[in-house]
Amino acid sequence: MVRCAGDPPYLILDSVIQLNHLTKRYGDTLAVDDLSFTVEPGHVTGFLGPNGAGKSTTMRLILGLDTPTSGEALVDGRPYTTMRRPMAQVGALLDAGAVHGGRTAYNHLLCLARTNDIGERRVAEVLDLVGLTGVARRRVGGFSLGMRQRLGIAAALLGDPRVLMFDEPVNGLDPDGVRWIRDLMRSLAAEGRTVLLSSHLMSEMALTADRIVIMGRGKLIAEATVEELTTRYPTLEDAYLALTAGSVQFGAAR
Amino acid sequence: MRAVVSSEWLKLRSVASTYYALGVAGLMVVLGVVWSVYVSGLADARGSVRAAAPEEGFLPLVQISLAVIGVLAVTAEHATGMIRTSLTVVPARGVLLFAKTAVVTAVTFAAATAVIMTTYAASRLVAGERRLGFNESSFAENVPTLLASALSVTVLAVVGLGLGAAIRSTAGALVSVVSLLFVLPGIANYLPAPWNTRIAALMLPNLTPQLTGERLSRRLGDGILPPWAALLALLAYAAVALGAGLYVLSKRDA
Numbered sequence: 001m002v003r004c005a006g007d008p009p010y011l012i013l014d015s016v017i018q019l020n021h022l023t024k025r026y027g028d029t030l031a032v033d034d035l036s037f038t039v040e041p042g043h044v045t046g047f048l049g050p051n052g053a054g055k056s057t058t059m060r061l062i063l064g065l066d067t068p069t070s071g072e073a074l075v076d077g078r079p080y081t082t083m084r085r086p087m088a089q090v091g092a093l094l095d096a097g098a099v100h101g102g103r104t105a106y107n108h109l110l111c112l113a114r115t116n117d118i119g120e121r122r123v124a125e126v127l128d129l130v131g132l133t134g135v136a137r138r139r140v141g142g143f144s145l146g147m148r149q150r151l152g153i154a155a156a157l158l159g160d161p162r163v164l165m166f167d168e169p170v171n172g173l174d175p176d177g178v179r180w181i182r183d184l185m186r187s188l189a190a191e192g193r194t195v196l197l198s199s200h201l202m203s204e205m206a207l208t209a210d211r212i213v214i215m216g217r218g219k220l221i222a223e224a225t226v227e228e229l230t231t232r233y234p235t236l237e238d239a240y241l242a243l244t245a246g247s248v249q250f251g252a253a254r
Numbered sequence: 255m256r257a258v259v260s261s262e263w264l265k266l267r268s269v270a271s272t273y274y275a276l277g278v279a280g281l282m283v284v285l286g287v288v289w290s291v292y293v294s295g296l297a298d299a300r301g302s303v304r305a306a307a308p309e310e311g312f313l314p315l316v317q318i319s320l321a322v323i324g325v326l327a328v329t330a331e332h333a334t335g336m337i338r339t340s341l342t343v344v345p346a347r348g349v350l351l352f353a354k355t356a357v358v359t360a361v362t363f364a365a366a367t368a369v370i371m372t373t374y375a376a377s378r379l380v381a382g383e384r385r386l387g388f389n390e391s392s393f394a395e396n397v398p399t400l401l402a403s404a405l406s407v408t409v410l411a412v413v414g415l416g417l418g419a420a421i422r423s424t425a426g427a428l429v430s431v432v433s434l435l436f437v438l439p440g441i442a443n444y445l446p447a448p449w450n451t452r453i454a455a456l457m458l459p460n461l462t463p464q465l466t467g468e469r470l471s472r473r474l475g476d477g478i479l480p481p482w483a484a485l486l487a488l489l490a491y492a493a494v495a496l497g498a499g500l501y502v503l504s505k506r507d508a
Contacts, residue, residue, distance in 0.1 A: 060338075060507075060508075063342050063345075064341075064345050065338055065341060065342065065507065065508040066507040066508070067507060080345055081345040081346070082345075083345060084346075086342070086343065086345055087343055092342055094338065094342075095335055095338065097334075097335055098334065098335030098336055098337075098338050098339045099334060099335075099336055099339065100265075100269060100330060100331070100334045100336045101334065102269045102270055102271065103265075103268045103269055104268070107264065107268035108268075110264060111261050111264050111265050111268065112261070112339065112340075112343050113261075114257055114258075114260045114261035114264060115257055115258050115261040115340075115343045115344050116257065116343060117257045155339070
C-alpha cells in the first residue's frame, strides 16, 4: 500500500528516524510543512523530491543544525541535540564541501573522531574502507567532488552508527564509485542499520533503495516500497514524475 | 569536554593559517632587535637616549596577529561550512565554543609570553651597558608589565573568537577587533577633557598600562582605573564578546 500524507506514522522502533509534524519556516517560506514519517532499520530508504522540496532542510532539522518552528525530529526516540556522543548513534553526510580545505584528510577525520573519543585506528579503518588511504596526508582542498564524497562517507562511518543519512552522496562519483556506494548502502542496511539516502538519480535509486519517501513543497507526497511503485508505474522514474507533477517549483515546462 | 578540547587543539595545529599568524607575531623579535640596534647607535653618538621599549611599542603587531588566530578558529568554520560538520559531532554548542575558548586562550597566552619575553631579552642584550631609557629598570620591575601585555593579547584573541562567532564573518570580526584596538581609542583621544581620559581609560589597549599603574600616554596622563578594576574591565571585554558569540551560536540555525 502507498501511505499518503495524513495517515498516522508507523510503529516506534529502535534506531529509527521519526518525524512528528515537523515544520520549518524561513521568513515567508514554509520549507518543511507538517511532515510526519518514520525511517526504519534494515532498509535503504530513498528520499526523493524536486529541487527545493525540503529534503536537505529535513535532514538538517534531524541533526539539530536548524531548530524546527514546530513539531519534532527524533532519532532513537530522542532529539539529536541531547546526544552526548552522537557519532556512535548517527552518521551523516549532508554537504561534502563542508570541510576546511587546508586540513589533510587524515587530520580532518581525526578532528571529528577526537570529539567523540574515537581512536586513530578507526580513522585509518574508515580511510581504508572508502579508498582514501593513499591520499590521507593530502590537503582536502585539492580533492575532487568524488573524493570529498568519499571523505564525507568516511566521517559518517567513524562512530560505526546504527542510523545513517546521506544527502546526494553519488554526485561527482565515477561509475566505480557509484557502484561502490550502492553496495555500501545495501550492506549497511543488511546489517540492520537505518539508512536514509537522498538522490535525484532514479535509476540508481531503483537499484539501491527498498523503500521510498517522496516530498514536494515541504510536504509528504508518498511513502511506499520500490516494488509497490514499480508495480503501479512502468519505472520508478515514471512513478516519481507522476507523483511530483504538482510540486515542481523550479524547472522547464513538461 | 576533554575530548572536544583535544579536537579543537588538533584543528588549530592542522591548518597553515595558525603558523602564519604565529610567524607574524614572531616578527616582533626581529623588529625589536632592529629598533635596539638603531637606538644603540643614537646612544653611542649622544651618550644616552630615552627610547620606548620595543616589547611595548610593537605590541599591537602581536595583538592583531594573534587575534587573527581567535577570529579564524570560528570564522574559518563558517566560511568553509565546517561549522555544520563540527556541530553534527558536537551538538552541544556551548561546549564547542568553550573548547575553542580554552584552546585559543592557552595558545595565544603561551605565544604572546614567548614572543614578548624573547623581544625583551634580545633588546636588552643588544643594548648592553648603554643607557637607552627602556633598559634602565630591572627585570623584576618589568615582569608585571610583560605579563599584562601577554594578558591583553590573550583577551583580544578571545574577543576575536567571540565576535567571530557572533558576526560569522572573518572580515567583519577582524574589522571589529581593529576598531577596538585602534579606531575607538583614537576617537577617545580627541574628546574634550576630562572625557578623553575617562573614556580612553576604558579602551582595550589602555587597560594594559592601568593593570600596572602606569600612565596612559603623555597626552592623556594617568588612567582612572586601579589595577583590579582594569583587570575586571579586560575580562569584561572577553566575557561580553563570548556572550554575544554564544548567544548567536545557540539561537541561530547553523
